[in-house]
Amino acid sequence: MSNARSKIFARIAEARGEPLPSAQAIAAERAALVPDASATQPTFTEQDTLTRFEAMATSERLTATVAHIATLEDVPGAVAAYLAEKGLPAEAAIAPVLAGLDWSGIAASAAITPNQPVAVTLAEGGVAETGSLIFRSGPDTPMLHNFLGLHHVAVVRKDGISRYLESVFAPDAPELPRIMSLVTGTSGTADIEAVNIRGAHGPRYLHILMVG
Amino acid sequence: MSTALRSPANFKRDAAEAVTKPSLKIALDRTTGLLQSRRVDVLKAYPEFEVTRDVGARIKDHTLAHLDHYLAEFEKNATAAGAVVHWAETPEEACKIVIDLCRQADAKSVTRVKSMLGEEIGLPGALAAAGIERVETDLAEHIIQLADEPPSHIVIPAMHKTREEVADLFAEHHREPKIDGEVGTLVESARGELRPKYVAADVGISGANFLIASTGSICTVTNEGNAELTTELPRMHIVTAGIEKIVPEPEHALVLLRLLARSALGTEFTQYTSFFTGPRRADETVGPESMHIVLVDNGRTQMLATEMRPMLRCIRCAACINHCPVYGAIGGHPYGATYPGPMGSVLTPALLSLEVAKDLPHACTLNGRCQEVCPVKIPLPDLIRSLRDDTWRRKLVPKPARLAVQGWAWVAARPTLYRLTSGMANRALRLWSRGRPMIAKLPLAGGWTQGRDFPAPTGPTFMQQYKAQQRAKR
Numbered sequence: 001m002s003n004a005r006s007k008i009f010a011r012i013a014e015a016r017g018e019p020l021p022s023a024q025a026i027a028a029e030r031a032a033l034v035p036d037a038s039a040t041q042p043t044f045t046e047q048d049t050l051t052r053f054e055a056m057a058t059s060e061r062l063t064a065t066v067a068h069i070a071t072l073e074d075v076p077g078a079v080a081a082y083l084a085e086k087g088l089p090a091e092a093a094i095a096p097v098l099a100g101l102d103w104s105g106i107a108a109s110a111a112i113t114p115n116q117p118v119a120v121t122l123a124e125g126g127v128a129e130t131g132s133l134i135f136r137s138g139p140d141t142p143m144l145h146n147f148l149g150l151h152h153v154a155v156v157r158k159d160g161i162s163r164y165l166e167s168v169f170a171p172d173a174p175e176l177p178r179i180m181s182l183v184t185g186t187s188g189t190a191d192i193e194a195v196n197i198r199g200a201h202g203p204r205y206l207h208i209l210m211v212g
Numbered sequence: 213m214s215t216a217l218r219s220p221a222n223f224k225r226d227a228a229e230a231v232t233k234p235s236l237k238i239a240l241d242r243t244t245g246l247l248q249s250r251r252v253d254v255l256k257a258y259p260e261f262e263v264t265r266d267v268g269a270r271i272k273d274h275t276l277a278h279l280d281h282y283l284a285e286f287e288k289n290a291t292a293a294g295a296v297v298h299w300a301e302t303p304e305e306a307c308k309i310v311i312d313l314c315r316q317a318d319a320k321s322v323t324r325v326k327s328m329l330g331e332e333i334g335l336p337g338a339l340a341a342a343g344i345e346r347v348e349t350d351l352a353e354h355i356i357q358l359a360d361e362p363p364s365h366i367v368i369p370a371m372h373k374t375r376e377e378v379a380d381l382f383a384e385h386h387r388e389p390k391i392d393g394e395v396g397t398l399v400e401s402a403r404g405e406l407r408p409k410y411v412a413a414d415v416g417i418s419g420a421n422f423l424i425a426s427t428g429s430i431c432t433v434t435n436e437g438n439a440e441l442t443t444e445l446p447r448m449h450i451v452t453a454g455i456e457k458i459v460p461e462p463e464h465a466l467v468l469l470r471l472l473a474r475s476a477l478g479t480e481f482t483q484y485t486s487f488f489t490g491p492r493r494a495d496e497t498v499g500p501e502s503m504h505i506v507l508v509d510n511g512r513t514q515m516l517a518t519e520m521r522p523m524l525r526c527i528r529c530a531a532c533i534n535h536c537p538v539y540g541a542i543g544g545h546p547y548g549a550t551y552p553g554p555m556g557s558v559l560t561p562a563l564l565s566l567e568v569a570k571d572l573p574h575a576c577t578l579n580g581r582c583q584e585v586c587p588v589k590i591p592l593p594d595l596i597r598s599l600r601d602d603t604w605r606r607k608l609v610p611k612p613a614r615l616a617v618q619g620w621a622w623v624a625a626r627p628t629l630y631r632l633t634s635g636m637a638n639r640a641l642r643l644w645s646r647g648r649p650m651i652a653k654l655p656l657a658g659g660w661t662q663g664r665d666f667p668a669p670t671g672p673t674f675m676q677q678y679k680a681q682q683r684a685k686r
Contacts, residue, residue, distance in 0.1 A: 004509075005299040008455065011513035012280040026278050030460050033271050040264040040467050042257065042480070061479060114411050130481040139495045147440050165469075169462040176427055178493055179440070182485040187437040190477060191352035191368055192375050193239065194246040195395045200351055201403060202437025202484070 041164050042129060049128040049163050050210075056131025057208055062185025063198055064131070064206040071211065075155055076103050078209050079120055082153060086205075092118040093149065097140040112148050119149030119203075123183075125160030127168065130184050133208070134160075134168055137179040146183060152203035154183070158212035218362060220548035220560050223571040227546040231663035236543050239374045247534045250478025251585070258474060268471050269589045271464045272525035276516065282425040282458045283507070289428025293490030295503040303333035306508045310335060310417070310450055311342045313504050317448045319344055319414035325432065325439045326350035327419025328366050328528060329454050329508060331550040332563065335417070347409045349438040351402050358385045364544030366551060367476050367530040372543045416442040416500065420453035421472070421527070422465040423507075429489040430505065431465055433472065433482040440486055449491065449500040455507050456524040462487070468527055471587035475529035511563045519598050523558050525588040530555075532582035532592060538575050541663075547572060554582035554592045561599055570608040573599035631675050638669045638676075645669075 013020070020026075034040070044052050057064040069078050075098060083090055083106070091107035093116050099108070112119060122141060123133040133154050137143040146152060167173070168182070187202030198204050218226075230236060255261050275282055287297045300306035314322060322344055324330065336357075339346045348357045352370040356363055358381045363369030370378070375395050382389045382401050390401035418439055420430040430451050432439040443449045459465050473482045492499035515524055533539050533553030544552030549560040549569070557572040573596045582592040603609050609617075623630050645651050645668030654661045671677065 004301045004305060007301055008299060008509045008513055009280050009283075011509075012283075012516060015513060015517035016277065020278065020281055023281070026281055029274060033274055033460075034267055034463060034467060037463065037467075040260055040267055040470055042260060042470075056480075062483075114407055132481065132485075137496070137499070139497070142496075142498050143440060144444055144498060147437050147444075165466045166463060169466070176429060176487060176489050178489055178491075178496070178499060179444075180487045180489075181440060182481075184481050184483045184485070186483070188435045188483055189351045189399055190435070191350070191355070191370060192373070192378055192395045192398060194243040194368065195375075197396045197399045199403065200399055200436035200438070201349065201406065201441055 037164070037166050041166075044128075047128075049161055050158055052128040052163075053126050053131055053161050054210070056128070057126075057185065057206075059131065059185075061188075061196065062131050062206075064185055064208050066208045066210060068210050072098075072155070073101065074211075075120070075209060076101050076106060079118075079153055080105055082151075082207050083118065086151065088118060088151070092120050092153070093145060095119070095121040095141055095145045097122045098155065112142070112145055114148060116149045118151045118153065119145045120153045121145045121155070123154050123156040123160070125162060125168075126156050127163075127165050127182065128161060129164045130182070132165075132182040132184040135179075135181045135183060136174075136177040137181075138177055143179050143181065146181065147187075147202045149203050150199070151205045151207065152186075153207045153209065155209045155211060158210050161210075218545065218548045220564065220569040220572055222548055223546050223569075223575065226548065227542045227575065228659075228663070230542040230546050235374055235377065236372055237541075239372050240540055240543055242374075243368060243371050244534045244540055247478060251475065251531065251534075252478075254474050254478045254480060258470075258480075261471075261474070264467060264470055265587055265589055268468050268527075268587060269525060271459060271467060272527075272588055275458055275460060275464075276456065276521065276524050279455065279458070279516070282460055283455060285425040285460075286423050286428055286458055289426065290490070290505055291428070293428045294493075295428065295490050295505050298504060298506045300333075300506055300508045301510070303508075303510055306333045306452060306506055306510070307335055307338035309504075309506050310452065311338055311344075313448065313450055314339070314342065314344055314415050317415050317502075319448070321345040321347060321409070321413045322415040322417055323347045323349050323410055323413040323442045323446065324353070325416075325418040325434065325442045326353045326369065327417070327452060328363075328550055329419050329452050330417065331363060332454075333452065333508060333510065335452065347406070347413065349406055349410065349436075349442050350434070351399065351436060354402055354406065355381060358382075362545065363550070364552065365530060365533060366528055366555075372545065410441045410445050413442075413446045415448045415450060416444075416446040417450045417452065418443055420451050420457050420505075422468065423453055423458040423505075424460075424462055424465060424487070425458055426461045427487070427489060429462075429487045431485065431487050433469070433485050435477070435483045437484045440484060443488065444499055447501050449488070449503045451488075451503070451505040453505065453507060454512060455509055456512050456526075468588075472527050472529050475531040475585065475587040515562050518562075520558060520562050520595060522590050523555070523562070523595060525590055526555055526559075527588060528555075529587055531585040531587065532590075535581040535585050537577060537579065537581075554596065555590075558592060558595045558599065566599065566602055566606065567608060570603045573597075573603065631673070634673050635676060638673050641666075641669050 093112040189200035355370040365371040422431040491503040539553040561569040650665035
């Protein structure tokens with residue numbers, strides 16, 4: 001194993017034909033690679049951040065639906081309204097981070113099952129550029145809740161939505177969790193004749209509750 | 213064509229057979245046409261594309277120039293996050309590492325997310341030989357697994373299948389098939405079939421679209437959401453990735469991600485873009501107990517030292533494939549290896565050998581569309597031309613073709629003779645066409661006209677017309 005490693009590294013050094021520059025020199029060159037991230041970002045000056053986020057998320061391709069609520073305490077009511085509108089039974093898997101809310105009226109379970117009809121989770125934030133939600137794995141925010149449900153109800157605070165993807169990795173962003181997932185619309189596939197179909201493996205429906 | 217039997221050495225035979233299949237042409241036209249128009253549409257809203265291509269190429273070139281530096285940094289950070297990094301020089305070594313890990317996990321069943329590197333190293337065959345059940349979770353990979361065929365495209369591996377053919381496969385293999393002529397119903401049938409298999413798997417195997425040096429993370433993109441289901445439920449997560457997938461920092465992956473989805477499927481962004489950093493943490497009750505990352509060379513370090521180096525920028529978007537007229541006529545299977553189309557015509561000779569893949573660089577019209585659409589500006593036609601040159605110098609071009617080219621070169625170096633013979637050929641072709649615009653059958657070129665028509669000359673040669681014009685001016 002280590003033999004393969006040393007041979008690979010030797011061939012890379014040989015192909016370069018000169019010694020590796022100092023770490024400082026490499027870092028300096030690296031810093032100049034993307035002198036201005038905005039040059040690679042799509043412009044949407046005509047739209048403010050929240051308008052763009054909602055427009056992208058509910059676009060024909062991403063197919064999410066959006067409801068606006070004032071505070072986190074309104075989440076159970078908004079979930080109940082969604083279930084009623086879809087004609088679904090009043091039950092859902094609730095991510096532990098949201099378990100402290102008043103779920104009376106909904107059969108709320110902490111565990112998630114392989115054929116979960118509805119799962120409710122909290123996103124860390126969102127990105128207007130792409131209409132993505134940002135999910136971080138953790139004991140209170142298990143990742144499977146975002147993937148196993150047929151219906152995914154995702155809660156996101158409006159002040160957590162930023163304009164561009166770069167903010168996800170900004171220097172002041174918290175350390176990377178085990179999984180960080182950017183969820184952009186519903187699960188889809190174009191694998192048969194390039195026809196776009198929803199609900200390939202993950203959620204077929206994504207309902208976003210924008211809080212604030 | 214089963215995976216085991218294919219080889220780029222059979223390119224001519226398999227391409228000749230492919231052009232005679234009407235259902236293949238239907239499937240290819242339906243799909244590549246849509247992908248091309250969607251790409252054009254999404255780029256209308258992204259005028260930054262040109263600048264971003266330059267930045268993307270720069271990022272990849274910088275990383276390749278310091279590949280050992282970044283691989284060491286990746287190894288250090290991935291290890292610190294609790295993952296185990298393995299190194300493999302050859303496909304055999306890589307497969308052995310994966311199989312040994314599966315045995316260590318006492319694996320009976322593994323789920324796999326589509327990974328072209330996995331195909332490149334022959335992992336499906338290695339798992340079968342080891343008696344381990346392999347469940348492909350990507351819809352297209354699922355389809356071709358049922359059909360026992362290799363992928364024919366790197367983003368849409370079942371591109372060669374029409375919906376009707378998929379329906380027949382599902383009817384035969386699914387426990388509870390759902391079929392009614394709609395693509396949506398077929399997708400639902402696969403969802404129902406695969407869902408219990410995610411839960412039952414002992415090991416989940418993924419590839420990586422990017423390896424992030426500064427964090428030790430691997431990044432996967434899917435539209436189906438199968439990567440997360442595949443890697444989160446089993447006990448062990450194994451990653452197989454080529455060493456050229458590395459980027460220095462997450463921000464560099466973001467730039468390349470902006471290029472990738474637009475170029476691959478004509479969408480702004482993939483639905484599920486995930487960064488995995490290490491196995492299950494102490495405070496979690498779900499997730500794989502161990503994470504192993506197998507980094508594979510397989511010819512890449514040799515490419516670094518040659519003219520083929522720019523090919524290592526490739527982010528596997530398949531835009532070159534979707535815009536290639538040769539691919540559009542024959543599909544991916546005749547290329548006889550994991551990577552078809554223009555990128556495959558460059559990669560396959562490097563990964564296998566020019567001897568076995570000598571026909572691939574010649575299966576190209578040099579129309580240049582691949583380079584025009586490449587998001588990291590790989591000069592594909594130049595690389596293909598350079599490989600043609602190699603086949604010539606290494607005497608891999610068949611004798612009749614060598615003689616024909618040498619004969620043509622001899623004539624072309626003598627202008628009077630060239631004008632005389634080309635004028636005669638022009639006149640003969642016009643007579644033979646009897647005024648029709650296309651020639652269906654050509655003497656001495658029966659093989660060429662079997663699958664297509666030859667355009668008849670519409671007038672005298674260029675030099676004849678030029679001279680007539682000069683005379684008229686006087």
